[in-house]
Amino acid sequence: MPENKPETQAGASTSRPLKVRLIRASRHISRLAFAVAIASILSQFPFDYIEAFLFDARIRMRPSPDASEHIATIAIDPATVSALGRVPNALDYARLLENLKTSGAKHIVFLVSPTEIVGSYDELVHLAKTAESIPGFVVAVDDVPLKGEKDALKLAPPFEKVATAGAPVPVDRNIFARDDVTRRMMLAYQDLPTMLPLIASDYSPELKARNESEPYNRDALRGDFDYLKSDQAYVQFSPRGTYKPVSFLKALELNPPLNEFAGKTVIVGRDIETTSKDYIRTPYSRDIVAMTNIEYFANALNTLITNSALVRAPKVLGTIVTAAISYMTVIVVLTASPTLGLAILGATIAGLSLVALLLFWLGNIWIALAHPFLAVFICYYFFIPYRLIIENRRSWEYYQKNRLLTQVEELKTNFLSMMSHDLKTPIARIQGMTDIVKNDANPLSPRQREAVDTVRRSSDELLEFVSGILNLGRIESKAIQLHLHSKDVNTLVKDVVQKLDYMARSKEIEIRTELEPLFSIKIDVDLIRQVLQNLIENAIKYSPDGTSILVSTEERDGWIVVQVADQGPGIPESELPHIFMKFYRSRNAKASTIKGSGLGLYLAKYFVELHKGRIHVDSRPGQGSTFTVELPSA
Numbered sequence: 001m002p003e004n005k006p007e008t009q010a011g012a013s014t015s016r017p018l019k020v021r022l023i024r025a026s027r028h029i030s031r032l033a034f035a036v037a038i039a040s041i042l043s044q045f046p047f048d049y050i051e052a053f054l055f056d057a058r059i060r061m062r063p064s065p066d067a068s069e070h071i072a073t074i075a076i077d078p079a080t081v082s083a084l085g086r087v088p089n090a091l092d093y094a095r096l097l098e099n100l101k102t103s104g105a106k107h108i109v110f111l112v113s114p115t116e117i118v119g120s121y122d123e124l125v126h127l128a129k130t131a132e133s134i135p136g137f138v139v140a141v142d143d144v145p146l147k148g149e150k151d152a153l154k155l156a157p158p159f160e161k162v163a164t165a166g167a168p169v170p171v172d173r174n175i176f177a178r179d180d181v182t183r184r185m186m187l188a189y190q191d192l193p194t195m196l197p198l199i200a201s202d203y204s205p206e207l208k209a210r211n212e213s214e215p216y217n218r219d220a221l222r223g224d225f226d227y228l229k230s231d232q233a234y235v236q237f238s239p240r241g242t243y244k245p246v247s248f249l250k251a252l253e254l255n256p257p258l259n260e261f262a263g264k265t266v267i268v269g270r271d272i273e274t275t276s277k278d279y280i281r282t283p284y285s286r287d288i289v290a291m292t293n294i295e296y297f298a299n300a301l302n303t304l305i306t307n308s309a310l311v312r313a314p315k316v317l318g319t320i321v322t323a324a325i326s327y328m329t330v331i332v333v334l335t336a337s338p339t340l341g342l343a344i345l346g347a348t349i350a351g352l353s354l355v356a357l358l359l360f361w362l363g364n365i366w367i368a369l370a371h372p373f374l375a376v377f378i379c380y381y382f383f384i385p386y387r388l389i390i391e392n393r394r395s396w397e398y399y400q401k402n403r404l405l406t407q408v409e410e411l412k413t414n415f416l417s418m419m420s421h422d423l424k425t426p427i428a429r430i431q432g433m434t435d436i437v438k439n440d441a442n443p444l445s446p447r448q449r450e451a452v453d454t455v456r457r458s459s460d461e462l463l464e465f466v467s468g469i470l471n472l473g474r475i476e477s478k479a480i481q482l483h484l485h486s487k488d489v490n491t492l493v494k495d496v497v498q499k500l501d502y503m504a505r506s507k508e509i510e511i512r513t514e515l516e517p518l519f520s521i522k523i524d525v526d527l528i529r530q531v532l533q534n535l536i537e538n539a540i541k542y543s544p545d546g547t548s549i550l551v552s553t554e555e556r557d558g559w560i561v562v563q564v565a566d567q568g569p570g571i572p573e574s575e576l577p578h579i580f581m582k583f584y585r586s587r588n589a590k591a592s593t594i595k596g597s598g599l600g601l602y603l604a605k606y607f608v609e610l611h612k613g614r615i616h617v618d619s620r621p622g623q624g625s626t627f628t629v630e631l632p633s634a
């Protein structure tokens, strides 16, 4: 057995930290596993509606792109209709085309189908011929041809030779937010380019298709993605009104034609709110006429010319961010205080939003925010109850421990009181007997007298200790009641000094008194006597032989002030705050042969405060101590 013991102990001391470390590691691993699980589960659901809301918020919050210098817009507006007294007819359109041609426009995009334009057959033929004669003229058709379908976009006669191009307006009706908002543009369908990359590559040659099989240079264009056989990209929107359209009327009356169209792509369309087909809803507004198609195409074209379409961050990156945020949330919820936890999570959400906005704005990168945000909420609401359960259990354990401690404390006090009470009678008997022996007519031998004196002194000390313990018991059970009587404190001081005179003389200590005449005050005589006795006794106890003690009284500002000043060793500053504590004895006192229980000053303070008085000490090591008791004089 004895040989085994050290071994087991050594084994226990090394295995314990390892066990603790293993428990900690497994705790971290399970939290991490939870975070990864939450991130993977969340990533299975798109939460498109929230993501679209956050996408639109970023569009609105980031500084929007300026209007392109390559794009101009012309709108058939209410002013045109009211000035002409009708919608423009074929001759008006032909005149507009002539004007734009002479002004040097590079591309003219008609969002109005010529087949909808009113005019006589000859007028329509005239318009068709004019349109055909302009190389950059194109009619944007809201459709796309299938591969191999040659004439799908051909217009009805007499416009069959007029150039057309597919220019559909994608709407988030069945995908993403399903809120009928337009956020994308179509670049190609079945590898056939739409109008947008064709025009854009005239301004940005690097976008030009490198061979027959590709609609545009896919490597050069950023942000394009596949969607149902089509190539699409997100539009970098500017708010409505960024492109200020020239009124159709004004463009018609231009004479000489405006130079502002030179080298530009001019988009011509309607803005008379007669049909919702001429408008889109945008990330800025869900209004049915939030933006004209004219401005939409201007925005889309500008996105391509500046090659600034948004690039979606890879899904896996989103999952990693979500897992990291989930892990952090779990740690914060389980370890930080509720306020700090909320602050950290709030700051994390704000920080992530800011990073996402900066990436969106400066890098044209779109990182998903719905998943990380939801992860924070889910982890928070999942782990808060868990933490509450743990804390509840802890406080229950604490409560139980506390109850047990209180019971033990009560038991201890009761036991001490009982013991002390029962000790008092035998001590009194011993004291009585020693007095009888000392006062006996037969003189004692010097050794016997010395022995009897020692018995007497020891029984005095024991009695004092027992009384202290009894008083402590009474204090703790709140059984002390003041018995107030009118008394002159000076009389009390004199009594105590006289009583302790013998003790002082045995150490050749002189007790001097300076007592100012005082009015009697109401005090519990027994208790205040104990206070004074303790202070003077301490002064005698702790002072070296041959010194002197000054006990003074005076009345000052409504207080009766009693001071006991000695020339003893003083009390170190570090111990001053403790000397009125229960059972406290200074280090020097404990090391010396001077006896004491550490209860005297605790009781003195308690008794003085029961009288609504104050007690304090001024002391410096080597310069004596002055204890001051102040009792209210009224």
Ligand code: ADP
Pocket: 534, 538, 539, 542, 543, 566, 568, 569, 570, 571, 579, 584, 585, 586, 587, 589, 590, 595, 596, 597, 598, 599, 600, 601, 602, 625
């Ligand atoms: P004790 O029974 O130890 O005297 P007290 O509560 O009366 O207990 O005093 C607490 C401590 O305060 C003492 O142990 C002693 O270190 C210090 N002390 C009290 N009075 C004096 C004094 N007059 N001079 C120096 N130290 C004192």
